[in-house]
Amino acid sequence: MTDSVAQPAVADAKAAPDTMAWDSGLRRLMMIYLPLGCFVLILLFPFYWMAITSFKPNAELMNYKEHNPFWISSPTLAHIKHLLFNTAYPHWLWTTMLVAIGSTTLSLIASTLAAYAIERLRFRGSPYIGLGIYLAYLVPPSILFIPLATVVVQFGLFDSPLALILVYPTFLVPFCTWLLIGYFKSIPYELEECALVDGATRLQILRRITLPLAVPGLISAGIFSFTLSWNEFIYALAFIQSGANKTVPVAILTELVTGDVYQWGALMAGSLLGSLPVAIFYSLFVDYYVSSLTGAVKE
């Protein structure tokens, strides 16, 4: 047994210096820092371009010969001013916020209860319900939006933000439930048993013991849901008709893109302002995002 392991080691001994050289400075630079630099440059460039365009006066925007396009000579707030005072942009932001918060709250409540029932109240068939909710996550909105539009009309919710608040949980609940099942699994069952012995009811256990311990999971699920509902597009496009009730992504595309000459400054300013809330949110909770993203994949 040991012989067979030692044999290839001798045979490939000449490869060993190769691995030693791996960490030498220049090689490290070429193999790690250079490609990493390119990745970061390409991944961030569109945002830089978005930001710089939103502060450029139109004269610079359309003239690359006299102005270096990568920099602004005379920054202006005109585009942002136009957006805030000549369009319904503040209202769109407000609607988006409302929809995002409403659907996040709704799906957090529903998925916490569901995850608790599936993971902790174990009953016959609970794994199948878990599997069913997992499968629901695999149904993409692109298949559902046409029949959902008719359902929304049937309920009399067409053109109302309430429709979005009720519909977004279809993709938020499966994700959150899945994430929270993982978190609940990591909480020792003994804690709940102790409480049961002490005569606590199940709901008290959930409120006093399980939920406080699952706070990181709840935060992860919450910020993830908020981001997903902020970014949602196809349902908002299909169910909302009147200009005032649109969410930011839909409104920018349908209300600001007018005629043949695009107002690139205003468009990019709108995109920048629409991205900022999630970007700020994200920067505050980076670790939760990464853990929920990777946690969901690993589960």
Next chain:
Amino acid sequence: MSVTTLSTHSVAARQPNWLVRLFDYKPFLIVMCLAPAIGLLSVFLTYPLGLGIWLAFTDTTIGRRGIYVGLENFQYLLTDSLWWNAVFYSVLYTAVATFGKFALGFWLALLLNNHFPFKSVLRAIILLPWIVPTVLSALAFWWIYDPQFSIISYLLVDVLHWRDSNIDFLGSPWPARFSLIAANIWRGIPFVAISLLAGLQTISPSLYEAAMLDGASAWQRFRYITFPMMMPILAIVMTFSIIFTFTDFQLVYAITRGGPGNSTHLLATLAFQRGIAGGELGEGAAIAVSMIPFLVFATLFSYFGLARRKWQQGESND
């Protein structure tokens, strides 16, 4: 029991409050806990899914209840060159974009798996394209792909002098197709890279040490340790990626709306154009339903990926 040890919950338990007792009755509690989630999902997911399949067999239009027409919608689609175009581009889009995302994303994950300063900051920055609303970054790409003021054309023509004329990114079919694929890859890299990085970090370093002692080269270590160990997570991430790339809507709708000359329609955008914009709900639903076989295929792919994981780690896997 002395009075001093009475806490709130024991008081509640002792009082014959029927409501508290009802909520402590396990079957009732299970039903109550599952009701909101199952209710929402049945009304807004399962029911529409069934309704969508039913609509695909009717000639419903907006404002008029349709009648059952059998396979007529599908028969029509089979003769419709636009539908075949959309199928072709959906498959091409998914195949090329998935390949690009995974090649570049895996590379980025391997790079991030090294030790260097400011690693967590870098990891946070890299996720940005995935966090920002797709439509808004798509608008930035639209502006980058502008026929007259494209920054890429500027770089190639005026700075590097590699070309004489601006590139017409979105004006003709093939450049438009690949421009959209590039934007999709750009958006998908962070998700793939960060998920795979999580997988990479679970591989025990002792495996690499053992391989190093045995004299395995960097390529051999990648081929015989990293890659097989990453297979399960690769399969899952890839299934998700394939499903959501194939059914993508936002990027194409925001940048080209299916143009020029309907050359960049995906099945989802075609379904929207026919179903919502055109009002032919039945036909739109048929186009959406025609995506299902592809998605089932992708899910089976995931299932076999998971099965392999069980086989790798022994039988006692959750």
